Amino acid sequence: MIRCIAIDDEQLVRDLLEDNIRQLPFLQLIGTYKNALEAYEVLQQEQVDLIFLDIQMPRLNGLQFLQSLQRPPLVILVTAYEQYALEGFNLHVVDYLLKPFSFERFVKACNRANELFRLQHGQPDVQDFFVNVEYTQVKIVVADIEYIEGLKDYIKIHLSSSPQPILTRMTIKAIEEKLPSAAFIRTHKSFLVAVRKITTVKRDLVCIGIKEIPVSEFYKENVTRIINRPEY
Template sequence: MSINCLIVDDELLARRLLSDYVGKIPELKLAGTCASAMEAQGFLQKQRIDLLFLDIQMPDVTGISLLRSLSNKPVTIFTTAYAEYALQGYELFVLDYLLKPISFERFFQAVSRAVEYINLLNIKVLPPNSGVEAPAPGYIYNEYIFVKSDYKIHKIAHSDIDVIEAYGEYILIYSGRQKIMTLGQLGKMEQMLPRPGFVRVHRSFIVNFSKINAIQGGMIYIGERQVPLSKGYRDAFMELVQKSQLF
């Protein structure tokens, strides 16, 4: 699969260098180059881009402002001469952060991570009860999820998840003492997880039913965590509990 790339940088020499680097990697296909964020915004509205190489400091509109304005963000690698923007890159879930001058070795390292991540995004996931006896090529069983956090792609087994919490535009995944934050919506996460193994108990919480230690009033206890059980989800949740009761 070819990965469509767009290079956005106001410096001609930088665009030429990155174009040369892209041409050396067979998996990449250069869809275009842009000299400004405004030009890139128009380009992105017309053509699907898988991987964006984005400069930060550009006239009029910065790369950070451009990325924040995009509703469907491509996998993005910052290419910049300014190290102080690394935190903002982290907040925007940028995959990597390349400091100029960029060597081909460092570029290749970043692209290898990007290719791996994009390939994972394109894997079709079969539900646990799909009726398919053996995995077909290009498919995986959803016994785990992949999430991007802290410049890494984390593989998390369903059985390791305790609680999932909505946190603004992000999701917090609690697994034992580990907490992973990733960009996403709780509703979409709910659709990815097997049921009734995972249960929505609040507009902001999903719990792993097998990890519940106790239920008291409007509170669910999982390890050291207390998760609220809201009225809107209480009846469906208690029905599952009753089906599991011995007495």
């Protein structure tokens, strides 16, 4: 779980950031603040892993605030001024959201922060495994799986590292038993999806980038539970 705060002098932007943050299950909002000075106190009292930080603010702007921190957490800049991008990246920020930004762009920035956070804090041990593909044993790296599609007695394993899925003789129930239950959800009787790969959730779909995976009525509760749960 990534503990985060948002700092912006515009109430509408703070409200938008709060709403967006609450939709991502790997983020926990600690608070929102209208200026950097208000945020100093919470940084001294709370563990903060990520800051959504505006640049143009009265008294102390976002870049000055960031430079003043001895051990800054991960930072995503949120600003209407494109000219600060280079300076921001020189300060090793995670990403740069240019107002007005879409929810999809927000999710992309947060996914990048999530990957960096996981690298910084180490990865849990996950048991990779082999599957039979045309008389050859092919290793499946669990962290590489995006989603799995069931086709009666066969499954297609869709991977981030390959444009072509792996086709192997196995039921979706059997593959589900091999995978960590907290990391994968059934969205449909024929689809098993890696939670951390999901970028957007729609009414009857979850998306991994531009890839759309159906959500059936029977499994909608799984998706709702993932969105609302405080942590994986």
